[in-house]
Amino acid sequence: MQLLDDIKGFLNTFSETMFMDVVNYSLTRDKYDSMFLRDARYPELGELRSTQVEGDSLIVKFDGYVLRIQGTDNGVLKFTWTDGPALPISDPSFVKPIQDGERYLFGKNVVSLQKDGLTVADPEGVVLHHEFFPSFGSDITHSFEIGEEDIISGLGEKAAPLNMIGHVYRLWNHDANGSYGPDSDPLYLNAPVMLHGHEGRFVLIFYANAGDSTVDVGYSDERRLSISFRSKPLEYYIITGDLDSIYSRFAEITGKPYKPPYWAFEFQQSRYSYMDTKEVRDVVDGFISRGIPLGAIYLDIDYMDSFKMFTFDQKRFGDIKQLTDYMMKNGVRLITIMEPSVKMEPGYDLYEEGLKNGYFVRYPDGNVMYAPVWPEMAAFPDFTDAGAREWYSSKYDFMRSMGISGFWHDMNEPAIFVAWGDNTMPRSAVHSIGRHEEVHNLYGYYMDKAAFDHLSRSERPFILSRSGWAGISQYSWIWTGDTETSWKELKQNIVTILHMSMSGITLTGCDIGGFTGSPTPHLFIRWLQASLFFPLYRVHSDKRSKRREPWAFGDHEREIIDVIRMRHSFVPQIYSEAISSSITGRPILRPVFWADPKNTLAMSIDDEYMMGDDLLIAPVVEDHVINREVFLPSGRWYDISNDSVVEGHITYGVNLSTVPIFVREGSAILRENNGIEVHLYLGSGRAKRTFYISSGNDDVKVDIEFDGRDIRMNPDRPVSVKFIVLHGFGSMTPTLNGNQVRIENGRISIE
Numbered sequence: 001m002q003l004l005d006d007i008k009g010f011l012n013t014f015s016e017t018m019f020m021d022v023v024n025y026s027l028t029r030d031k032y033d034s035m036f037l038r039d040a041r042y043p044e045l046g047e048l049r050s051t052q053v054e055g056d057s058l059i060v061k062f063d064g065y066v067l068r069i070q071g072t073d074n075g076v077l078k079f080t081w082t083d084g085p086a087l088p089i090s091d092p093s094f095v096k097p098i099q100d101g102e103r104y105l106f107g108k109n110v111v112s113l114q115k116d117g118l119t120v121a122d123p124e125g126v127v128l129h130h131e132f133f134p135s136f137g138s139d140i141t142h143s144f145e146i147g148e149e150d151i152i153s154g155l156g157e158k159a160a161p162l163n164m165i166g167h168v169y170r171l172w173n174h175d176a177n178g179s180y181g182p183d184s185d186p187l188y189l190n191a192p193v194m195l196h197g198h199e200g201r202f203v204l205i206f207y208a209n210a211g212d213s214t215v216d217v218g219y220s221d222e223r224r225l226s227i228s229f230r231s232k233p234l235e236y237y238i239i240t241g242d243l244d245s246i247y248s249r250f251a252e253i254t255g256k257p258y259k260p261p262y263w264a265f266e267f268q269q270s271r272y273s274y275m276d277t278k279e280v281r282d283v284v285d286g287f288i289s290r291g292i293p294l295g296a297i298y299l300d301i302d303y304m305d306s307f308k309m310f311t312f313d314q315k316r317f318g319d320i321k322q323l324t325d326y327m328m329k330n331g332v333r334l335i336t337i338m339e340p341s342v343k344m345e346p347g348y349d350l351y352e353e354g355l356k357n358g359y360f361v362r363y364p365d366g367n368v369m370y371a372p373v374w375p376e377m378a379a380f381p382d383f384t385d386a387g388a389r390e391w392y393s394s395k396y397d398f399m400r401s402m403g404i405s406g407f408w409h410d411m412n413e414p415a416i417f418v419a420w421g422d423n424t425m426p427r428s429a430v431h432s433i434g435r436h437e438e439v440h441n442l443y444g445y446y447m448d449k450a451a452f453d454h455l456s457r458s459e460r461p462f463i464l465s466r467s468g469w470a471g472i473s474q475y476s477w478i479w480t481g482d483t484e485t486s487w488k489e490l491k492q493n494i495v496t497i498l499h500m501s502m503s504g505i506t507l508t509g510c511d512i513g514g515f516t517g518s519p520t521p522h523l524f525i526r527w528l529q530a531s532l533f534f535p536l537y538r539v540h541s542d543k544r545s546k547r548r549e550p551w552a553f554g555d556h557e558r559e560i561i562d563v564i565r566m567r568h569s570f571v572p573q574i575y576s577e578a579i580s581s582s583i584t585g586r587p588i589l590r591p592v593f594w595a596d597p598k599n600t601l602a603m604s605i606d607d608e609y610m611m612g613d614d615l616l617i618a619p620v621v622e623d624h625v626i627n628r629e630v631f632l633p634s635g636r637w638y639d640i641s642n643d644s645v646v647e648g649h650i651t652y653g654v655n656l657s658t659v660p661i662f663v664r665e666g667s668a669i670l671r672e673n674n675g676i677e678v679h680l681y682l683g684s685g686r687a688k689r690t691f692y693i694s695s696g697n698d699d700v701k702v703d704i705e706f707d708g709r710d711i712r713m714n715p716d717r718p719v720s721v722k723f724i725v726l727h728g729f730g731s732m733t734p735t736l737n738g739n740q741v742r743i744e745n746g747r748i749s750i751e
Helices: 002-013 016-036 243-254 277-290 320-329 349-356 386-394 396-401 436-455 487-502 521-530 550-584 600-604
Strands: 048-054 057-062 066-071 076-080 098-100 103-106 109-113 117-121 127-136 140-145 151-156 167-171 190-198 201-207 213-217 224-229 235-241 296-299 333-338 371-373 376-379 406-409 463-465 477-479 609-611 615-617 627-631 637-639 649-653 661-664 667-672 676-681 687-695 698-706 710-714 721-727 747-749
Touching (some): 016 376, 151 167, 201 243, 235 243, 349 376, 386 436, 396 436, 550 687, 661 667, 667 687
Antiparallel strands (some): 057 066, 066 076, 076 235, 615 661, 637 661
């Protein structure tokens, strides 16, 4: 019955021709996979035979494999068991290991071999990581030890608990078919990156494999995490140190986040779909007339001519340039959706060029792989090929000439319409760097890289992507895709985004209000509040949902506008954290345990999050709440609403307008208020902070030191800064750069 219901639903959406294309593709996929894929059978590991230091490596020989161990002087270890497809990562500089009896010293890490595995310890002998030698058979399985009180987070975009122990996950980028909620797996972006915490110590494990794998996080064996790969390579990195240094070193391997444009952090409005230029202009005018901050509006797939990439429907969007000119005059950008599918249509320039130059993904016998998606049968660029990337991305120039400011990459898992089975390419399909089953998780990554490499030659681009892999933040932003509309999913979005942060993915956000469904005004307001510090602040929904422009919520319009204005006031600080992240590699958003790593209670906090070192938000994520329990990391925190100083575990009274936000003492926070204000929160000692202020295509670095007597700021008159606002200073009158200043209502004017 379910199959019949699925067929009926499909025919209600698409034509009978499309239905037959879907069936034929599913048959063709299965035929090629059965012809060209063979079950792997890897040789057994055998016995350990010898160890020897050679150059910068420790070589460990087994009967069936040779393990190469390399390390840096600052906490990075690399383990290579097999070869495999070339992946987009860069090794750090390795040092020569030093043998000390049965131990091998790699800078700060000590590696010891045992009969069944190896350990990584610090110089004092504290074991940081214990793993078991891998098993080889129909797949490759690697395991390491986990403890009863440990925490495992990461693995990319996961609708999972903050501590993933006790569950099984698949790493295979997957279209969630229009809607998903908590516990759905897998989702659009999977990254083989895990943060392992134990008693305040942390280790990051990163597997350099972009194929299909399963991660058993203490489900089958509560003391062991096992990851099984269907294809090579088995190559992984173990990074030790404190949380800041771990992610800085990880970013050196996978790539640091890029520096985005300032406007991308402003409020963004989207819908599937705004159907013509008049509708878009009316929405823009609605924001302008009400004085609501607006950075961008999105066009979903209906702007195109027959869903063909780099086209506009001439009847409904023929005056697109006039629209974008009008929007830009009012400080609003237009962003268009882009998909990897190229409609199979003779005479369509993009299709003909890709066919002529061999830029499309193929079957093993050399035939172009065609599959049904929105434009019906389509070919797919092989983005792993540099020539195909340069060809495809050059077409973005046309979109830019039409005034398009940003690009939204969708369906790039890649997603394909199927009648049964996996809704993506055949595993046997061929890319320039390997079979699809080996590099599937890199398809969206390389599409994003194509656009970024081309667009970044002239500007800081904005690219939002549904899919990717480890290191994707060097090219694009990521959002959590087609979430359902529910209170459970509101809370889950916070945790999912924290999993991405713990995977090194920093430029993130969600569809505020959920993609499928119509939120009540209360749920929508709480979702806006919970997302206040997400880098991406975008409202989006599907065609069956009620409108979500602020004025669509009747009596709650004013409350919604107030939240959007609050977000606007924090944009300078969020932007500064993003620039800092691009320099250090550390995530923008962090779980609470980041600020209190030795506190076991902090490990369980999954409904709060931090932005950078100094801001904590404890949003209301349940309905009918009048009191909110808040956990604060050790130290003193200012309640941003009234400057009261609080500590520890508190009960916070809330109404619909309440957003519990706290600032660590000794912090400097940027706020927008008709110019930038620097808010200083006095601590018990002298504090130092650095922030970054946008100055066109550049940034101004500002260093500030302060206590109750003296404030030092360099440069002394930063661009756009109008006031310094004092918190907790009482009657104290500090000097500014050695000069006496006038303080009015707790504010120092520096104009």
